[in-house]
Amino acid sequence: MDIVGLSRLQFALTSMFHFIFVPLTLGLSGLVAIFETMYVKKNDQKYREMAKFWGKLFLINFALGVVTGITLEFQFGMNWAEYSKYVGDIFGAPLAIEATVAFFLESTFIGLWIFSWDRVSKKTHSFFIWLVALGTNLSALWILLANAFMQKPVGYVLRNGRAEMVDFSALVFSPYGWLKFLHTNISGYIVAAFFVMGVSSYHILRKNYVDFFKTSFKIAAIFGLVSSIVVVLVGDFNGREVAKYQPTKFAAMESIWETQKGVPLNLISIPSPSQEKNSVEFLKIPKVVSFLATNDKDGEIKGLKDFPKEDRPPVLATFLSFRIMVLLGFIFIFLSLVGYYLSLKNRLEQNRLFLKIMLYSIPLPYIAAQLGWIVAEVGRQPWIVYGLMRTKDGVSKNLSTSQVLISLILFTLFYLILGIIDIYLLFKYSKIGPQKYTAMEA
């Protein structure tokens, strides 16, 4: 593999690994903040222990999210120097703002939150975790605005041999960026909701701290239900933006080869990229794709064959990732709806099968989040900035293949070790449960 391929692989590895931990951080910070605020409002120790128990899991997860984030910021310069040079004038700004406005906030106040339980009033203390939640979510906003520039570049002119920023507000208020922000962040809330519901199910099944975990489950179910509905809706808006501004990505997502009007949705289809067609198309719902993409059931959608081959993204990966992600999105709505209903009727304990399903569903939102990034980033290929710069032109010129190969191997090795340790600890501390709470119940 050449330097471009290795650098892409390394970026994929390090960013996808980073994004194992980020979504839970995004959502669980908010849930812990909700638990702690309920403690402040209701003055019930149960909620304090909930904030502490879920907070501990939050911290184990948070540690790896933070440190793997540094890699990403360094990597633009390390591996993608030509890209950084070409778009740094506009792309660097949101990253610097992210650090200054958001990352400081979350990193400073998380330390304070851990160490100040007995130093400040409980109201003040709950305020700290809200600041952390705000910081993590703002942090994601700026990163996603930066990413949105790579998808749909705005606010720049080509001058002095590079893309220079001329309109900061176009960058900051990019509708593409804000939809991406909503879609991505709220998908993190689903990860957290399913994490809390899954771990709670584990304990309810074993009749550990049942009251504690039923309350956790119920709050997470509401959180998950609202989030999964919003994610699907926002995803739909997102798709329209893609159809408008990234036609090659959209055609790959839906595996549309021929330009046509009134494009139907094939519930089952199997793309065959070598033949430039779908080998199977089954269960056709007329005009749905056109309607979703253009708001007009007879709207025209450009097929892949109308683009030169060197401008098309890998179809199979984009298509499959998109399909599975969407399917999972609907499953999330269904599961959280059932979960909320059973919580409300206080019938969780009797439905052991459902609890088991929820336990084993913990990985599903993680998978959906990863697939979403595959759609976004693989679907963007062959561009590093859509329509503006090709990925192969963005790579650093001074690196040797062996240098990148070695770093890739080391990243793989070290991340594997750390990932295993982190997941081991998450399992361990999830299973232990809120020990102090037992004492209180007794």
Added chain:
Amino acid sequence: MTFATIWFVLWGILWAAYFVLDGFDLGAGILMNFIAKNDLEKRQIINSIGPFWDGNEVWLITAGGATFAAFPTTYAYMFSYLYSALLIILFGLIFRGVSFEFRGKEENPRWKRFFDLSIFFGSLIPAVLFGVAFGNIFKGLPIDVEGYHGSLLQLLNLYGLLTGILFLSLFLYHGGLYLSIKTEGEVQKRANSFSKKFFFPLFVIAFIFLIFTPISTKLMENYLKVKILFFVPLFLVISLILSGYFTFKNKPSRGFLFSFLTILLTVITGIIGLYPNLIPSSLDQNYSLTIFNSSSSEYTLKIMTIVALIFVPIVIIYQIWVYRLLRGKVRIDDILKNENSY
């Protein structure tokens, strides 16, 4: 003053802020394995830096991000030219960061030993390599029309290593004083005695560094042009001496204040000498990365100036507030009582 010059100054300040702040927790991380004699003492040290290391490290992210936003060409070349060195720093910081969180999560002594080592190397390696990197930047990197001609091994030249040792020594001393302030009992005693014993070696290293700098680098040129600038390295030397004075007088807080200033002024002394270069070329002046050929557009710099002027002071204010709120010594009794401690 142009925006590019303003950003040159801010760039220097951000890196200096990072070294001043992470400096003491890197130093404490290295010292932990020597000063603490048992698990509780180690935890005492970890808990003394526990609430702060993460917030300190964000200064690095911000310095990196600011380099990207304000001097994208410098960012691109600095990070790709120093690829291997930065990679090693990254792995150090990654392992170190998770170790604080993971170390106490399992009682197995081998588990703890692993994370003790990872805190040690994860603190040592960045401390030395950041010094090596900056030493080489002060000296200039071998850049010409064909690009970069250096390698990881070439970074380990005499002046690069000297700067690496200087950074390491400054951080160790700084970390020792921090532990004197934030701990009590045996750990504090040993930290006190370390700072005192280590002051003279540090002084000698700093002295050698100041002698070699005009010989190995071109940093002197700016000082010769504007002689009043010589006050900066002069204050550096005075801070270092004052820091030693207070350390020997058993006033570690004041000693720390002046070691803080020493590190700040060391970085600023170097950065002043660089201007208007961000990364000078050791081969041909024309290929130096300067504020003229590597900065962002006026518009971007203006936006970034506004952001920095609003938010950097806010960050400084709340970070100081957090330090004040969590002031006081970390006691072993408190660690045992507090279930949230590391």
